[in-house]
Amino acid sequence: MDPTRRNVIAAAGVAVAPSLSVAGEPAHDHGHDHDHSDVPSDPALRVKALESLLVEKGLVDPAALDVLVDRFEHRVGPRDGARVVARAWADPAFKQRLLSDTPTALVEMGYNADQGEHMMVVENTPQVHNLVVCTLCSCYPWAILGLPPVWYKSAPYRSRAIIDPRGVLKEFGTDVSPDIEVRVWDSTAEVRYIVLPERPIGAENLNESELAALVTRNSMIGVGKALAPGATA
Amino acid sequence: MNGVHDMGGLQDFGPVRVEKNEPVFHADWERRIYGIDRSLRAHGKWNLDAWRFEIESLPPVDYLRMTYYERWLQINCQLAVKHGLLTVSELASGKSDPGADKYKPALTEEIAMRKKGRSIPSSFDPSVAPRFEVGQRVRARNINPATHTRLPRYARGKVGLIALDHGVYLLPDSNAHFKGEKRQHVYSVSFSAREIWGQQAPEKDTLRLDLWDDHLEHA
Numbered sequence: 430m431d432p433t434r435r436n437v438i439a440a441a442g443v444a445v446a447p448s449l450s451v452a453g454e455p456a457h458d459h460g461h462d463h464d465h466s467d468v469p470s471d472p473a474l475r476v477k478a479l480e481s482l483l484v485e486k487g488l489v490d491p492a493a494l495d496v497l498v499d500r501f502e503h504r505v506g507p508r509d510g511a512r513v514v515a516r517a518w519a520d521p522a523f524k525q526r527l528l529s530d531t532p533t534a535l536v537e538m539g540y541n542a543d544q545g546e547h548m549m550v551v552e553n554t555p556q557v558h559n560l561v562v563c564t565l566c567s568c569y570p571w572a573i574l575g576l577p578p579v580w581y582k583s584a585p586y587r588s589r590a591i592i593d594p595r596g597v598l599k600e601f602g603t604d605v606s607p608d609i610e611v612r613v614w615d616s617t618a619e620v621r622y623i624v625l626p627e628r629p630i631g632a633e634n635l636n637e638s639e640l641a642a643l644v645t646r647n648s649m650i651g652v653g654k655a656l657a658p659g660a661t662a
Numbered sequence: 663m664n665g666v667h668d669m670g671g672l673q674d675f676g677p678v679r680v681e682k683n684e685p686v687f688h689a690d691w692e693r694r695i696y697g698i699d700r701s702l703r704a705h706g707k708w709n710l711d712a713w714r715f716e717i718e719s720l721p722p723v724d725y726l727r728m729t730y731y732e733r734w735l736q737i738n739c740q741l742a743v744k745h746g747l748l749t750v751s752e753l754a755s756g757k758s759d760p761g762a763d764k765y766k767p768a769l770t771e772e773i774a775m776r777k778k779g780r781s782i783p784s785s786f787d788p789s790v791a792p793r794f795e796v797g798q799r800v801r802a803r804n805i806n807p808a809t810h811t812r813l814p815r816y817a818r819g820k821v822g823l824i825a826l827d828h829g830v831y832l833l834p835d836s837n838a839h840f841k842g843e844k845r846q847h848v849y850s851v852s853f854s855a856r857e858i859w860g861q862q863a864p865e866k867d868t869l870r871l872d873l874w875d876d877h878l879e880h881a
Binding site for chain 1: 667668669670671672673675676677678679680681684686687688689690691693694695696697698700701702705714717718726730731732735738739742747748752753756757758762763764765766767769770771772773774775812813814816828829831848850855858859864866867868869870871872873874
C-alpha cells in the first residue's frame with residue numbers, strides 16, 4: 430500500500446476504526462473451538478459505531494441488512510446443496526443436466542445463482558476425486574451451500590489444499606487410493622464448484638429426502654465422502 | 663500483486679482446524695459487518711474486484727492477524743473513504759459531518775428480498791472470440807504485476823491444457839483498478855500436479871485453474 434494512503438487510513442480512526450494500523454491482539458488462529466463472542470469486543474464496538482454512522486448518513490437500511498443476514502444465516506445453506514445431490518443420485522436424467530449445464534438444472538429446482546457466478550457441479554467417480562479450494566480468497570458456492578466455514582477460508586486450507594491435497598484429505602478422515610486422480614479446483618474466477626459425491630453403497634432404495642440426509646457439506650467441498658446409510662455426521 | 667493472500671503452496675500454517683457444529687456467524691458484529699458490506703457495495707462505487715484488491719492490499723501482518731470479518735470491517739472503512747461515501751473525520755467522530763449529504767440506501771429491504779440479478783457480467787458473448795481452444799497446450803504467463811491479478815504465483819510459467827471454455831467474463835486484473843471492463847474468455851486449465859510441484863507430487867493428481875486470455879500464452 431502506498432505510504433500516503435496508509436497515513437490517511439491510520440488517521441481515520443477513533444470511533445470506528447481505531448486499529449487501522451497494526452495495534453491490537455496477537456496472532457489469532459481461527460478454526461478452533463472457543464466462543465468468539467468472548468473475544469474482547471473491539472470489533473463489536475467499531476461495527477456498532479460504523480453502522481450507526483451509516484444509518485445516520487442514509488447509506489444503509491438496517492431492515493435491509495437484517496434481510497441479507499437472515500438469508501445466509503437461516504434460509505440458504507448446505508441442506509440446499511444436499512437436495513440437489515440427492516436429486517442427481519435419484520434421477521439419472523437430472524444428473525446429466527446438472528453436470529452439463531448446472532445453472533439451468535439449479536433453476537429447475539428453484540435456485541438462482543444470486544452472485545452472478547456460474548455454478549458447476551463436478552462428479553466424483555471411481556477414477557477421479559474432486560476437491561474445491563480458493564487459494565486467493567474465499568470463493569465458494571454460496572447460492573446452494575451458504576457461507577463457507579472458517580476452516581475453508583483459513584490459511585492452512587488455502588495453502589495446503591493444492592500442494593498436499595491428500596494430506597488435507599487424510600486430516601478429514603478421507604483416504605483416496607493412489608490409483609485415483611485427485612483433481613483440485615482452485616476457484617480463481619467466477620465459476621463456483623460443487624462436488625457431486627459418489628452415492629454410498631447400500632443407498633439404492635432410499636428416497637430423495639433419505640438420500641439428502643447422507644450428503645454432508647464436506648462431501649460437496651470434496652474433503653469428505655457422503656455418509657453411509659445409517660451413519661451420522 | 664505478490665501478496666500474502668496468494669497462499670497456494672505456502673507451508674507451515676499447520677493442520678486445518680475444523681470447528682464442530684460451527685455457527686454461520688460467531689458474533690453479532692460479524693452479522694452486521696456482513697450486511698454493511700453488501701449494502702455499501704450496492705451503492706456501486708466499487709466492484710467486487712476492487713473490493714478483493716483492497717483486502718489483498720492490507721499490510722501482510724494485518725492480513726494474517728485479522729479474522730475474516732475484521733478484514734471486511736477494515737476495508738469497508740477504507741473503501742468508503744476512498745470513494746467519498748464517508749470522510750476521515752466522520753469515521754473518527756462516528757457522526758455525520760455538519761452539512762454532509764444524506765443518502766438514500768441503495769439496498770432497501772425490498773431490493774434485498776428480490777435481488778437475484780447477476781452482479782458480475784458473464785456470458786457466452788459471441789462477439790468476443792476465444793484465443794484458445796479446448797485441448798490446446800498453454801503456458802500461464804510469468805507476470806508479476808503489483809496490481810490485482812487472479813493468476814496465482816504457483817501457476818506462473820507452468821504448462822497446462824485447456825480443458826473447458828467457460829465463456830466470457832470481465833478481466834479482474836483491469837476491472838479492479840477501474841481501467842475498463844475488458845471482456846475475455848475464461849478457461850478451465852488443467853495442470854498436472856507434477857508440472858506445478860515437481861516429482862514429489864503423486865503422478866495422477868491434477869489441478870484446475872480458471873484463467874483469462876490475458877493470463878495465457880501458446881506453449
